[in-house]
Amino acid sequence: MKQLTELATPFASIAENKQLVGADLVWLNDLRLQALNEFDQNGLPAKKQEDWKYTSLWALTQQEFSHNAETSKLSTSQCEQLALLKECYRVVIVDGVFSELHSQIEGLQKGLTINSLSSGLDHVQSHLGQQIDIEKSGFNALNTLLMNDGVVITVDKNIKVSKSIEILVVNTGKTDNLATHLRHVIVLDEKSEATVIEHYVALTEATSFTNVVTEVVLAENAELNHYKLQQESLNTTHIATLAAKQAAGSQWKTNSISLGAKLARNDVHTQLLGEQAHVVMDGLYLPINEQHVDFHTRIDHVVPNTTSDELFKGVIDDKAHGVFNGKVIVHKDAQKTDSNQQNHNLLLSRSCEIDSKPELEIYADDVKCAHGSTVGQMNEDHLFFLRSRGLDEVSARSLLTYAFAVEVLERIPAKDIREALSAVIEERLPQGGK
Numbered sequence: 001m002k003q004l005t006e007l008a009t010p011f012a013s014i015a016e017n018k019q020l021v022g023a024d025l026v027w028l029n030d031l032r033l034q035a036l037n038e039f040d041q042n043g044l045p046a047k048k049q050e051d052w053k054y055t056s057l058w059a060l061t062q063q064e065f066s067h068n069a070e071t072s073k074l075s076t077s078q079c080e081q082l083a084l085l086k087e088c089y090r091v092v093i094v095d096g097v098f099s100e101l102h103s104q105i106e107g108l109q110k111g112l113t114i115n116s117l118s119s120g121l122d123h124v125q126s127h128l129g130q131q132i133d134i135e136k137s138g139f140n141a142l143n144t145l146l147m148n149d150g151v152v153i154t155v156d157k158n159i160k161v162s163k164s165i166e167i168l169v170v171n172t173g174k175t176d177n178l179a180t181h182l183r184h185v186i187v188l189d190e191k192s193e194a195t196v197i198e199h200y201v202a203l204t205e206a207t208s209f210t211n212v213v214t215e216v217v218l219a220e221n222a223e224l225n226h227y228k229l230q231q232e233s234l235n236t237t238h239i240a241t242l243a244a245k246q247a248a249g250s251q252w253k254t255n256s257i258s259l260g261a262k263l264a265r266n267d268v269h270t271q272l273l274g275e276q277a278h279v280v281m282d283g284l285y286l287p288i289n290e291q292h293v294d295f296h297t298r299i300d301h302v303v304p305n306t307t308s309d310e311l312f313k314g315v316i317d318d319k320a321h322g323v324f325n326g327k328v329i330v331h332k333d334a335q336k337t338d339s340n341q342q343n344h345n346l347l348l349s350r351s352c353e354i355d356s357k358p359e360l361e362i363y364a365d366d367v368k369c370a371h372g373s374t375v376g377q378m379n380e381d382h383l384f385f386l387r388s389r390g391l392d393e394v395s396a397r398s399l400l401t402y403a404f405a406v407e408v409l410e411r412i413p414a415k416d417i418r419e420a421l422s423a424v425i426e427e428r429l430p431q432g433g434k
Contacts, residue, residue, distance in 0.1 A: 009065045009179070012039055015145040018067060021118040028121065031129050035144035044138040051137065054323045054355045055265060055294045060237050065179035065209050067146070069095035072174035074102060074203075079168070082201050084229060084420050088164040089114060091151045095172055096180030098149050102168075111159030111192075113152075117183055120152025124185040131215040131243040137267070139239050143213045147183035150212075155192040155222075164195040164417065169212075171232060173204030184214040188222035188250075195225040195414060202233040202260065209237045210261075216244035216252065220274065223251045227417060229424065232260035234289065241267045248274025255412060256283040257421060258293045259428055269298040272306040283312040284408040286428055287320035287352075294323035299341075301334040310341040313408050315401055315429070317348040327359040328371065334364050341371040346404050348378065348397075401429050 015036060022028040044061060045052040074094050079102045083090060091114060092102035098116035105114045113123065121128070132140045151167050167184065186196055200210060210232065218224055232238055238261040244252055258264045270279050285293040299308045314322040324343045345354045358371040378400055386396035405425060412418040 006061070007043065008062050011142055011146065012036060014067050018146070020146065021148050022121050025121065027125060028128075032145055035134055035141040038135055038141040039138060039145060042135075042138055044142070051296060051325070055263070055292065060209065060263070063177065063207070063209070065177050066175055067179055069097060069175045069178055072172040074099070074170060074172060076102065078203075079170070082170060083166060083168055084197060084199050085164055085166050085416060088166045090166045090168060093149060093151075093167070093169045093182065095170070095175060095178060096149055096182070109159075109162060111156035112161050113154045114165065115152045117147065117150035117152060120185070123154050124152055124187060127185055127187055127215060127217050128183070131217065131245055132213060132241055139211055140213060140241055143181050143183060143211050143241070146181040147213070148181060150183040150185070152185045153194070153196065154187045155189060155194050157189040157191060159189075159192045161194040164197060164414070166197045166199055169198070169200045169210075171202040171206065171208050171210070171236070173202065173206035173233070177207050179209040179211070182210070182212040184212070186214065186224065187217045188219060188224055190219045191221045192219075193223045195417070196227070197417065198228040200230045200232050200238065200260070202231070202236065205233045205235050207235040208233060211239050213241045214243070216242070218244060218246045218250035218252060220247045221249040222247070224253070225414065226252065226254040227412070227421070228254075228256040229421065230256075230258045230260050230264060231424070234260060234262055234291065236261045238264045240265070242269070244270040246270060246272050246274065246277040246279065249276045250274065251278045253280040253413070254282070255408065256295070257425070258283070258285040258287075258295075259424070261291065261293075263292045265294045265296070267296045271300045271302055272308070273302050275303055275305040278307045279309070280411065281308065281310045282408050282411055284314075284405055284425070285322055286315045286405070286425070287322055288317045289320060290318070291320045292323075293320070295325070297326040299328045299339065301328070301330045301337040301339065304333065304335045304337070306334065307338040308340070311408060311411065312343045313405055314345040314354060315348065315405055316345060316352040316354055319349070319351045321352070322354045324355070325357045325359070326371070327361065328369065330360075330362040330364050330367050330369065332363045335366040337364065337367040337369065339367070339369045343373045345375045346378065346401065347375065348401070398429050402426060405429070
């Protein structure tokens, strides 16, 4: 077996011996076999790989993880308190397992289906594994090997889903060193619309490993608003891939907010495959202590007349480390592409660190593309102005920090989601001044 490093947890062996969802499906077993061969050959990535040069997985590889969750009790009131939204369709996963008890998916409007992965495989056979590159990074292969639950959402042609859908993933801390491998699939047919929130939380500071892949398929003129809020334990490793394919006229607005985890890595990728397809790809990361947050994004403009708008902001404090690597690729025939990519970072201490690398690859000559990156500290003139108006230093710093971060939130069209996320950010904001 050719692996980049020795793994304390025998993931491949667990996959071969564990009873996994869809074990009776030939097509899924073939997909898992492909993933097993890939994982056996390449294992997990190392820092010598360009996409991982700023992020070390050594601690993860040396950790022993369990894949069998102990029975845990999550009360209805706890679930309500953890949820981001009160009025929504809600799908709850507790310690890696779909919970029908806590989910609120009764009385779905016509044309909308929401299933657990195990009961929704028939809906997504033609889509599962098609939005991701199973050879990339090793985690896609690992997820395909061990995915055992998740959420499948499909929306029929011309259906506009009236309520948001929240996928609430809860780690109770009942099982030490629990690893969960989740696969979500979201499929919108022509001229349909939906809003989906992925929300990851933890009840304790237990050590855990979350490995999640979300695949998005947007047919012609479909519109998806997608949000992700990650609030897990500061002892968690959170690895996520979010990948989409967009047909002509489709619109995808996605916003990822990373607050929790000791190590968080998010790969966000879309392929604009039809003319007039549009993506807004935003993100916000606020690492503290010794957290490490890594965002890698990629937008492929494959055909003419597509547009993209990308804004990521980081507020980095203490000894934390942020990474942003954003790549926009304008393919050979993708004339009339219009793309804008920005990454801005605010450093609040002398010990924090940011690596920012926006990239453009342009192979067409009739395009409008721009990108930029800034790294700075708190503006002392602005701080002095607020202090002179009667604010104490802590309040002034907090206000300036929020003013820097809020631009990402203001781009969220839904008022209830924008206000809910703003409240979470305000509660978390570092005070700076170290």
